[in-house]
Amino acid sequence: MPDAGDNLRVTIDGTQIHVPPRTTVAAACVMARATRRSVAGEPRTALCGMGVCFECRATVDGRLDVRTCMLHCRDGMEVHTGG
């Protein structure tokens, strides 16, 4: 179980962070300062926050290219931004 109250434990690019329930995976990634790499190798993170731009996409529990702004964190979730 997570140690901080009713917070959830999420692992982003190998770093574990704790977030409150109903935090989106995209928000957790920004708080962990995790970035994706664009086609040309630039660091990117969420832009539109509402499922339009796909800049926040990541591999979540093995599923590729998930729009992380459209998904709530679950305890024990593993996120890889590829950055």
Place this chain on the structure above:
Amino acid sequence: MADASPMRADVIVVGAGPAGLAAAHAAATDGARVVVVDENPETGGQIWRASHRAPHPRARALLAQLERDGVTTLRGTTVFDAVPPGSLRAVDAGGHSVALEAPAIVLATGATELLLPFPGWTLPGVFGAGGLQAMVKGGLDVAGRRVLLAGSGPLLLAVAAALRRSGARIVALVEQADRRAVRRLAGTLWNRPAKLGQAAALSVRLCGVPRHHATWPVRAHAGGDGWLRAVTLRGADGSETTLDVDLLGVGFGLAPATRLAQLLGCELDGDRVATDDLLRTSVPGVHCAGEAAGIGGVDCALVEGAIAGHSAARRDDLALRARRRLRRERGFAAALADAFALRPELRELPTSDTVVCRCEDVAYGALADHRDAHDAKLATRCGMGPCQGRICGPALRFLRDWAADRVRPPLVPVPMAALRETLATTDSTP
């Protein structure tokens, strides 16, 4: 294949924002079996987006009403294909295909933020203005962070007030429109007590925040860690100032989300879906309400939703009655569009090496010799990435007067398994 048989209804509503929820309620009270489908994990759309702490009270009230109406709501479900008149294919949050069939569809797909490219806009720490608010509602902690809000429109004020309440330090609020135009709009509010009240409340909540008009962001600067560090602003008089910030929320208004309508073959009127008095589109059985049918705001969307819902349920008499309330809301929307019209100098925002298509990293200069969005796409891959031109498309409409390019399925990237399930469904449909 029992699993692959489509879900049938009298009316399918796509989008669970104010317009969609109002349409579902109207159609259900007329006796129609209604299914609402929305790609977000929560209903309410963007304006009634739930925060990570609590659902939005107005969305919750309408949703409770829909439950009593017997409306089925599919959340986390994204429509990716459509066959007119009434067949939709969607993918749920688990990556599984969902097929929907109905003789009538109401498109309430809302709008996206108009995000204009400028040097540095791709840096981590730069968000859409509404995007930043969505992130904060999604749990992004902004307490003590220095936030700049820039661009255009009343959304900036609402976001600034909300972020301030979440503990952010609003460094400045920067509006590209002239102060005079915005004042003129405020002057038209005298007969709109509710909106006047909202405007006054926002002014109180933004007390002490530096406000600039006729000013816009021209460059975002990165710190040593690659994240946003500062933003340079330019005024209409040519003066420039650079502000140290942690986060930038920047949006230049809203663009109707028309891709599903285009896929169904609906005609556009400029950047919005063309509709008649009963909010019927050019395709029989397909209706459109809310921002997708023209930016008008939440009150407009609620009225339009009711019109489209009644009309989709074949109660044109009730739709026409609901229409009486629309004229006033449309009038306000027109005044708003006029006051916050984008100044031509903003067409100079991107330099030749500014990335315009963020999915494929296509620079503005690479588009110089192309005559339209389709031509540019074929030659440069601009608009060909995962977002399918939903960010660069509206920007290039403003920058280059390029009309929206044609739309092909799937509307969003879809797992192969869901596509296979779709084919199975199609095969089993007589």
